[in-house]
Amino acid sequence: MSTVPKHFAPLARLLHWLMALMIIAMLFIGAGMVASVSERHEWLIHLHKPLGVAILLLVIVRLIVRFSTTQPPLPADLPGWQVLAAKASHVLLYALMLVLPLLGWAMISASGEPVMLSSSLQLPSIVTANAQLFAFLRKAHGYLAYLLFLTVLLHLAAALFHGWVRRDGVLDSMVRGKDRG
């Protein structure tokens, strides 16, 4: 009985690629809307809020999938510091995927604005209105979004390094379900 998979489970791969698209879109939407005074600002905000909640729901599903499926192991010859970097960056990615939508939700709550996902769909406030708390949460949301973008870039560079330089099957484990050939 072979218990060590070489690839991520199909659902894990689906969630990874779906969320990769959503998160990169989200980071660009966020960066674009705070740097615009045009109508773009308005329609980007209207995308940003429901997309953020969708990411929050999906990351919860993804954490459940992560803990209920077996992950392919890292190559045995991977240097220790790269193993550490891989593990730490994955913890950071999951933490930021979970925390950023919650910070966005909390900061709107703290501003005293109703948390509207559309013109009539409203979420409850998760903190009481408080100006100083708003300022803290709003800044944390912005800085941590930049940290997420940097972590995504690192993740992308490392994945391509595995695929193109080390050629050790790590990239393949997320790209496809079967071995080549």
Add this chain to the structure above:
Amino acid sequence: MVDRSSPGPSRPPLSTASLILRLSAIAVVVVALAGAFAYVNGTFDPQRLTPKKLINVLETNNGVHPGFRRNHSKGVCVIGHFESSGEARNFSTAQVFNKAQTPVVGRFALPAGNPYAPDNAVPIRSLALRFTQANGQQWRTGMNSMPVFPVGTPEAFYQFQQAQSPDPATGKPDPKAVPAFFAAHPESAPFLAWVKTAKPSASYVTETYNSVNAFYLVNAAGQRQAVRWSMVPVAQDAPGAAVGEGKDFLEQDLVQRIAAGPLRWQLNITLANPGDPVNDASKAWPEGRKVLNAGTLVLEKTQPQLNGECRDINYDPLVLPAGIEGSDDPLLAARSAGYANSYLRRTSEVSQLPAAPQETRQ
């Protein structure tokens, strides 16, 4: 990724040229993505008008007053409610027009960036309101006593502010810059015609406050009607009422009058005819438009802005309930974006605000 796998089949080592090529390809992918991000966030586009630039120019012109709004900095909170007449019910599903009463937290202010400016410094007064509906949705509106805005676009507004900026050489604004701006912006003619007739009013209470920007009311059938609205005072002073003494006469007058009894405004909603400019706040709509009397604003007490309920409200004109929508007036999005930037700056500085005077507390 928890365990390490046994070594796989050995791979042929890469030649130095191939290794360099592959590492370069990785760098290209990463740099392209980072570059696209930097383009989107404005790093590579210094000419783009951003919310930060809009608020920076206000700070340049007015100085930084930590904790205060970057514009309309001097004001006073008011508490009251709105009584719907039901007349707007057929045009909008918003609860504010359909329920008998909706609570309101508002703010009267002076459109200047200095919270210590004397009340006669500018002839314009503003009224911002937040209606909180029973269903939790809110309607926020920032209205001004002028009927039209001096310009129609955020870019022109920014240039107008730049024309008022101090010259680095003299430390004073160039006296020729504002006339030159108006000469280059013929759309400001209706505003300038109004300014000629406008005098600094003796009271916040006798002013009419206009939405200036256009919005849409949306009814249950999904029909959209372009509108502008005004709060028209029910009480009027005799013409030529004396302007009060001192630099803070507006707030003193308001506190006195409200202590004598609630103050009322009628919410007039003007319906646009087809073809009326909906996306240009510098243009008035012709006379003779149908006007709804949507109800009555009743203001019952004041609070100092330093610790009143209005202090931490961002009167973003695009916080709207279902049944009211923004128009494609480009100033609306710019107000929303600029106010958000000002709000973050001032909420970061709450601890630097001076203490509220006790005697004005109602």
